[in-house]
Amino acid sequence: MHENDISYKCIGAAIELHKNIGPGLLESAYENALAHDLRELGFDVKQQVLMPFIYKEVKQDVGYRLDLLINNKVILEVKAVETLAPVHYSQLLTYLKLSNLKLGLLINFNAKTLKDNIHRIVNKL
Numbered sequence: 001m002h003e004n005d006i007s008y009k010c011i012g013a014a015i016e017l018h019k020n021i022g023p024g025l026l027e028s029a030y031e032n033a034l035a036h037d038l039r040e041l042g043f044d045v046k047q048q049v050l051m052p053f054i055y056k057e058v059k060q061d062v063g064y065r066l067d068l069l070i071n072n073k074v075i076l077e078v079k080a081v082e083t084l085a086p087v088h089y090s091q092l093l094t095y096l097k098l099s100n101l102k103l104g105l106l107i108n109f110n111a112k113t114l115k116d117n118i119h120r121i122v123n124k125l
Helices: 003-021 027-040 086-099
Strands: 045-050 053-055 058-060 065-070 074-079 103-108 118-122
Touching: 003 027, 003 074, 003 103, 003 118, 027 045, 027 065, 027 074, 074 086, 086 103, 086 118
Parallel strands: 074 103
Antiparallel strands: 045 065, 053 058, 065 074, 103 118
16 A cells, blocks of 8 residues: 555544544553554554664664554654644654655644644655
8 A cells, every 4th residue: 555545544544533532632542542543444553663763873772662653654653732843843754764764644633623733744765
């Protein structure tokens, strides 16, 4: 399945989850619920995937983790914050570069409507 098809289904699942639950929960609650829903849709979903950081050919164990990795193609970063900051976008783009993946979704569930709080980030490999 192509990255765009995966992201389309992920966005639909996130919107449905937000309609059912709304804002106000911790990121971990949204992450677990979304992972569950995506697995029910038939996706391979990995949670809290360790993101290695290699500097000057030395692997650094610094504890970076992807929230969700869908079909080993799309990174999904879940937030539940008042407002997304520039660092949130940069973080996802860096994860895409480090993992050599093309597409990521940054979703902030702490919003009245989710539509304007879903952001596609593209790594221009």
